[in-house]
Amino acid sequence: xxxxxxxxxxxxxxxxxxxxxxxxxxxxxxxxxxxxxxxxxxxxxxxxxxxxxxxxxxxxxxxxxxxxxxxxxxxxxxxxxxxxxxxxxxxxxxxxxxxxxxxxxxxxxxxxxxxxxxxxxxxxxxxxxxxxxxxxxxxxxxxxxxxxxxxxxxxxxxxxxxxxxxxxxxxxxxxxx
Amino acid sequence: xxxxxxxxxxxxxxxxxxxxxxxxxxxxxxxxxxxxxxxxxxxxxxxxxxxxxxxxxxxxxxxxxxxxxxxxxxxxxxxxxxxxxxxxxxxxxxxxxxxxxxxxxxxxxxxxxxxxxxxxxxxxxxxxxxxxxxxxxxxxxxxxxxxxxxxxxxxxxxxxxxxxxxxxxxxxxxxxxxxxxxxxxxxxxxxxxxxxxxxxxxxxxxxxxxxxxxxxxxxxxxxxxxxxxxxxxxxxxxxxxxxxxxxxxxxxxxxxxxxxxxxxxxxxxxxxxxxxxxxxxxxxxxxxxxxxxxxxxxxxxxxxxxxxxxxxxxxxxxxxxxxxxxxxxxxxxxxxxxxxxxxxxxxxxxxxxxxxxxxxxxxxxxxxxxxxxxxxx
Numbered sequence: 001x002x003x004x005x006x007x008x009x010x011x012x013x014x015x016x017x018x019x020x021x022x023x024x025x026x027x028x029x030x031x032x033x034x035x036x037x038x039x040x041x042x043x044x045x046x047x048x049x050x051x052x053x054x055x056x057x058x059x060x061x062x063x064x065x066x067x068x069x070x071x072x073x074x075x076x077x078x079x080x081x082x083x084x085x086x087x088x089x090x091x092x093x094x095x096x097x098x099x100x101x102x103x104x105x106x107x108x109x110x111x112x113x114x115x116x117x118x119x120x121x122x123x124x125x126x127x128x129x130x131x132x133x134x135x136x137x138x139x140x141x142x143x144x145x146x147x148x149x150x151x152x153x154x155x156x157x158x159x160x161x162x163x164x165x166x167x168x169x170x171x172x173x174x175x176x177x
Numbered sequence: 178x179x180x181x182x183x184x185x186x187x188x189x190x191x192x193x194x195x196x197x198x199x200x201x202x203x204x205x206x207x208x209x210x211x212x213x214x215x216x217x218x219x220x221x222x223x224x225x226x227x228x229x230x231x232x233x234x235x236x237x238x239x240x241x242x243x244x245x246x247x248x249x250x251x252x253x254x255x256x257x258x259x260x261x262x263x264x265x266x267x268x269x270x271x272x273x274x275x276x277x278x279x280x281x282x283x284x285x286x287x288x289x290x291x292x293x294x295x296x297x298x299x300x301x302x303x304x305x306x307x308x309x310x311x312x313x314x315x316x317x318x319x320x321x322x323x324x325x326x327x328x329x330x331x332x333x334x335x336x337x338x339x340x341x342x343x344x345x346x347x348x349x350x351x352x353x354x355x356x357x358x359x360x361x362x363x364x365x366x367x368x369x370x371x372x373x374x375x376x377x378x379x380x381x382x383x384x385x386x387x388x389x390x391x392x393x394x395x396x397x398x399x400x401x402x403x404x405x406x407x408x409x410x411x412x413x414x415x416x417x418x419x420x421x422x423x424x425x426x427x428x429x430x431x432x433x434x435x436x437x438x439x440x441x442x443x444x445x446x447x448x449x450x451x452x453x454x455x456x457x458x459x460x461x462x463x464x465x466x467x468x469x470x471x472x473x474x475x476x477x478x479x480x481x482x483x484x485x486x487x488x489x490x491x492x493x494x495x496x497x498x499x500x501x502x503x504x505x506x507x508x509x510x511x512x513x514x515x516x517x518x519x520x521x522x523x524x525x526x527x528x529x530x531x532x533x534x535x536x537x538x539x540x541x542x543x544x545x546x547x548x549x550x551x552x553x554x
Contacts (some may be wrong), residue, residue: 023234030224035220045226052230056238085550119214128551138212139219141199146190152544153344156182163188165197 001175017062022069023052029140030077036135037081039124047084051077071149078132078150085128122172130165137162197412249476310402329416329470332477334393334407336382342376342485345369349378352481355395356380359388361476378483383476396481409542423463430456 025067030051055076062072085155126134148158184192190389194205198212220316233239240439338511340348356363361384384392397405 020234025228027230031222031226032219036218040430041223042222043222048222048226049233052234053238058517060444073250079547082547082550089550090185115214116217119218123215123218132551134215138199138215144196151458154182156184159192160188162195163192166191166367173211173214 017059017064017069019056019059019111022055022073026070026073028054032139033135034077034081035072036139037078037132038084043084043088047080048077051080054080059175067149070140070142070144070145072134072141074146074150075152089151095158096150118173122169126165126169129161130168133158133162134169137166186218207525241335288415327472328411329411330386330388331412331473332407333479334389334477335480335482336393336405337403337482337484338394338396339403339484339486340400344377344400345376345483345485348483349380351399352378352380352382352396353482354386355392356382358395359384359387359392361385361392361479376485378481380479380481382479382481384479386475389477389479392479396479400483401486412470412474416467416474419463419466423460423467426456426460426463430460493523504552 012108031044031048034047034051035041038047040046051073054071062069066072078121123131123134133147133151136142136150144159144162145155147162148155151158151161153161194208195212198205198208199216199268201208330464338348346368349366352364361382364383365382366378370376382392393405393407430453433449433456437446437453438448440449
């Protein structure tokens with residue numbers, strides 16, 4: 001779905017951060033990342049809205065010297081998602097998956113459907129930390145440097161984690177008939 | 178030992194290939210297919226959410242209209258402020274409390290306590306019966322007196338009267354007149370006239386001890402009595418001692434005079450005369466002591482101060498709130514303010530340091546807690 005032009009009210013103090021541009025360029029990516037991490041459509045919607053709300057409220061605290069605006073926004077979204085995961089753990093709520101491996105449309109071509117099922121199964125089998133970094137890379141489209149900023153670690157460590165997760169995911173996809 | 182912060186070349190190469198595949202480079206067909214498959218699983222944003230987000234973005238992400246339970250929760254959050262708000266608030270409250278506790282006595286302790294408007298009488302003065310004026314008294318703590326010997330009690334009084342500024346001279350005249358009427362004397366007097374702030378008078382009187390109450394009654398009628406103080410001191414011991422010393426010296430002088438009359442030799446005469454000179458000096462000293470004590474007990478010292486009305490308000494000696502009073506008050510306010518600030522600083526500094534340390538410690542803790550959500554799966 002395309003992003004329509006939205007006029008976010010401009011604030012003089014936020015001149016350093018083009019929040020409107022950031023919102024337009026990241027809206028779908030933030031949702032994709034959060035949904036991929038949480039694997040819960042309803043919770044992902046709430047967390048996505050919450051992330052933008054928090055980011056807008058804290059837009060003055062953005063410091064370009066500490067990283068890109070997208071890394072900053074995804075850091076906020078990740079924190080909101082982790083808070084949701086903790087809440088969920090406390091209330092022991094079972095959630096539905098957006099990446100349910102069996103939820104393949106019936107009219108998909110057989111081969112395509114099979115491949116998607118394999119990938120979904122492999123994604124579901126990843127550890128949450130691995131799924132986190134895969135979602136940041138594949139769904140949000142962040143660079144390794146930005147991922148490092150979001151995760152609060154060095155670019156080398158972020159690259160290592162990403163590499164391991166991708167290797168594991170590929171192995172899982174290749175291993176599944 | 179410090180770890181090298183560089184990626185393994187193989188890993189670096191594979192990550193670069195991944196980035197290329199993500200960018201659409203079909204160099205590695207297998208990787209490109211894998212990337213395509215994974216990206217196909219990218220959850221698309223629901224239309225409803227996109228529209229809602231756009232609307233909220235347009236309104237500056239104002240809080241959503243809350244459902245009933247959410248509204249209740251929000252109200253609850255309002256009632257229970259966050260720690261970020263609560264900690265400084267508690268710190269400030271504690272500071273104010275400590276400042277009040279510390280500065281309270283400081284403020285009240287340095288204020289001069291003003292004598293009550295009613296008569297302020299020392300306990301000893303009230304225990305002295307009226308019939309003791311210059312006569313037999315039963316002052317607490319006094320030594321037992323031999324029968325037939327009168328007690329000697331020194332009495333003093335202090336009176337502060339207030340009158341309007343233009344009445345001060347009349348009151349001053351009345352003080353002198355009342356002193357005359359009771360047979361007393363004005364030892365010193367000082368009368369100031371002028372505006373309300375400067376008018377006033379002060380007197381040091383001596384009035385017969387037996388007429389002290391009468392004198393005080395007359396003086397009290399001259400103006401509004403702001404304070405009245407009486408005290409008494411039993412000096413019987415000193416008086417008896419001086420009297421006995423005098424009697425002994427007189428007796429010795431009589432004996433020496435008899436010896437002088439009977440003296441035969443010049444040496445004996447000279448010796449007796451020398452001794453007589455000494456005894457004569459002792460007699461003079463003893464007589465002066467007796468006279469002084471008698472005067473002190475026969476005449477009571479009365480101090481009378483006349484203040485212009487309103488003098489007590491500004492704290493000045495005789496009148497309204499003057500610029501001098503204002504300066505003194507301003508200095509006092511500054512002193513108290515500085516004291517409160519100092520106490521506040523003494524409380525806030527450690528509280529601030531503690532809060533800072535807690536804040537520094539809380540950040541990584543919060544981060545670890547969040548990350549633990551990923552560990553649990």
